[in-house]
Amino acid sequence: MTDKTAITVAYGDGIGPEIMTATLEILHAAEAGIELETIEIGRRVFERGFSAGIEPSAWESLRRTKVFLKAPITTPQGGGFKSLNVTIRKTLGLFANVRPCIAYFPYVRTLHPGMDLVIIRENEEDLYAGIEYRGTDEVYQALKIITRPGCEKIVRYAFEYARAHERKKLSCFSKDNIMKMTDGLFHKVFDEIGADYPDIMQEHKIIDIGTARLAAAPEQFDVIVTTNLYGDVLSDVAAEIAGSVGMAGSANIGELCAMFEAIHGSAPDIAGAGVANPSGLLHGAIMMLVHVGQPEVAETVHNAWLTTIEDGIHTADVASDAHTIERVGTDGFAKAVVARLGKEPLRFRPARYARTERRKFQMQRVERPPAHKELVGVDVFVHVRFISPDDLAGRMAALQGESLKLTMVSNRGVKVWPEGMPETYCTDHWRCRFAAAAKSSITHRDVIDLLFRMAEAGVDFIETENLYKYDGEPGYSMGQGE
Numbered sequence: 300m301t302d303k304t305a306i307t308v309a310y311g312d313g314i315g316p317e318i319m320t321a322t323l324e325i326l327h328a329a330e331a332g333i334e335l336e337t338i339e340i341g342r343r344v345f346e347r348g349f350s351a352g353i354e355p356s357a358w359e360s361l362r363r364t365k366v367f368l369k370a371p372i373t374t375p376q377g378g379g380f381k382s383l384n385v386t387i388r389k390t391l392g393l394f395a396n397v398r399p400c401i402a403y404f405p406y407v408r409t410l411h412p413g414m415d416l417v418i419i420r421e422n423e424e425d426l427y428a429g430i431e432y433r434g435t436d437e438v439y440q441a442l443k444i445i446t447r448p449g450c451e452k453i454v455r456y457a458f459e460y461a462r463a464h465e466r467k468k469l470s471c472f473s474k475d476n477i478m479k480m481t482d483g484l485f486h487k488v489f490d491e492i493g494a495d496y497p498d499i500m501q502e503h504k505i506i507d508i509g510t511a512r513l514a515a516a517p518e519q520f521d522v523i524v525t526t527n528l529y530g531d532v533l534s535d536v537a538a539e540i541a542g543s544v545g546m547a548g549s550a551n552i553g554e555l556c557a558m559f560e561a562i563h564g565s566a567p568d569i570a571g572a573g574v575a576n577p578s579g580l581l582h583g584a585i586m587m588l589v590h591v592g593q594p595e596v597a598e599t600v601h602n603a604w605l606t607t608i609e610d611g612i613h614t615a616d617v618a619s620d621a622h623t624i625e626r627v628g629t630d631g632f633a634k635a636v637v638a639r640l641g642k643e644p645l646r647f648r649p650a651r652y653a654r655t656e657r658r659k660f661q662m663q664r665v666e667r668p669p670a671h672k673e674l675v676g677v678d679v680f681v682h683v684r685f686i687s688p689d690d691l692a693g694r695m696a697a698l699q700g701e702s703l704k705l706t707m708v709s710n711r712g713v714k715v716w717p718e719g720m721p722e723t724y725c726t727d728h729w730r731c732r733f734a735a736a737a738k739s740s741i742t743h744r745d746v747i748d749l750l751f752r753m754a755e756a757g758v759d760f761i762e763t764e765n766l767y768k769y770d771g772e773p774g775y776s777m778g779q780g781e
């Protein structure tokens with residue numbers, strides 16, 4: 300038996316305490332080498348006035364153990380409360396969300412009996428940075444943040460995961476035909492890092508057709524890596540069509556810490572009734588055992604669970620007349636799994652986990668020399684109501700000065716001047732692009748002078764974005780139709 304690993308556990312809300320008790324009963328019976336530290340999170344902590352649902356002292360345990368087995372919590376309704384999951388992910392740097400989506404046919408209803416895939420979702424960036432603005436009366440915006448280190452970490456992790464779990468293919472999903480810079484970077488990094496993994500088949504799919512293929516024929520996929528928002532949607536689609544929303548677990552992995560949980564919520568409608576299915580949390584716990592270097596125990600527990608399902612011992616949420624022999628509650632299910640420890644399933648493929656050392660993922664940050672950066676213009680966003688593109692361009696061109704010339708006006712990304720189309724719908728939020736005259740570079744002072752003239756003329760500029768070239772390549776997108 301390996302040395303005991305300290306684990307932080309939280310029993311959560313609703314069915315949380317019931318399914319955590321059942322899960323831990325199974326882990327203890329399987330002689331998992333774990334030592335528990337319990338913290339409180341969720342409803343009662345929110346009610347004590349901690350808006351994130353976790354007390355400062357709980358962080359000490361998480362920092363110490365670096366491994367968190369978490370039951371679902373109830374997020375209070377109404378404003379002022381932060382998502383505990385987002386807080387934990389960001390605070391502990393849990394950059395990868397790993398969600399296996401597996402069909403357990405015929406015991407769990409599904410249209411895709413052969414489905415067995417893993418979605419690896421980037422967890423910290425993208426639109427989830429939560430940087431949003433209202434710029435004008437009519438226009439709101441959110442910043443989509445994609446970073447090179449963020450892409451490198453998640454893509455490298457996905458390839459390492461595929462290799463460690465003997466998966467054959469890694470598919471990258473993005474929308475780089477539209478977002479050429481942000482999603483383009485994700486795709487580019489996938490291709491770059493993929494060169495180090497010739498043993499793994501690689502493909503890229505545009506997210507829309509990729510999702511459609513996933514919904515129609517999930518057997519075509521093995522492991523998928525994608526950015527935060529796409530991954531959020533995709534992983535729910537995949538869990539739903541696998542039929543296993545109530546049974547799936549997920550891992551949130553960081554370089555230092557990791558968190559494991561069920562994908563379902565606290566199910567207040569059945570809390571306290573002793574009928575909840577503990578399988579989702581148990582699957583999270585199995586991933587945790589692999590993570591802490593106890594693949595043998597993970598395998599024993601997983602195979603006992605598969606055998607229990609095969610033997611027709613089911614909780615109410617999956618029970619059916621055709622395949623259920625005994626309907627059990629949470630505790631009865633846990634006892635059935637314990638009774639099968641050491642057994643291997645006959646119908647399902649037995650679970651196997653490679654006997655590797657504790658899987659620690661540490662990313663070497665590649666120090667690249669900075670690019671040659673040249674300021675070549677500025678986009679000034681202005682709030683102007685009831686004006687035609689030509690009139691606005693006339694007003695802006697009068698302020699352009701010697702070093703910066705107005706080259707384009709766009710509205711919602713579409714070029715409306717010069718040579719706009721009268722059909723294009725315009726809001727009160729305009730982008731005025733000023734480029735360095737005579738293809739030379741400019742200084743920040745030129746931008747400030749332009750803004751000064753605008754302020755003097757009473758123009759309501761709401762945002763500016765400097766235009767740079769990096770090693771001669773534009774670091775900004777063209778206007779649509781430019």
Ligand code: NAD
Nearest residue numbers: 371372373374545562563564565566567568569575576616
């Ligand atoms: P839910 O997943 O809790 O429940 C949806 C339905 O599935 C309910 O009918 C429930 O009874 C059933 N169900 C869920 N888990 C089950 C299980 N293990 N066994 C049997 N049946 C199960 O989703 P919801 O009702 O939308 O959310 C309830 C609360 O959970 C909300 O406060 C929500 O914010 C929270 N939530 C928390 C997490 C988390 O902590 N990770 C995730 C999702 C939702």
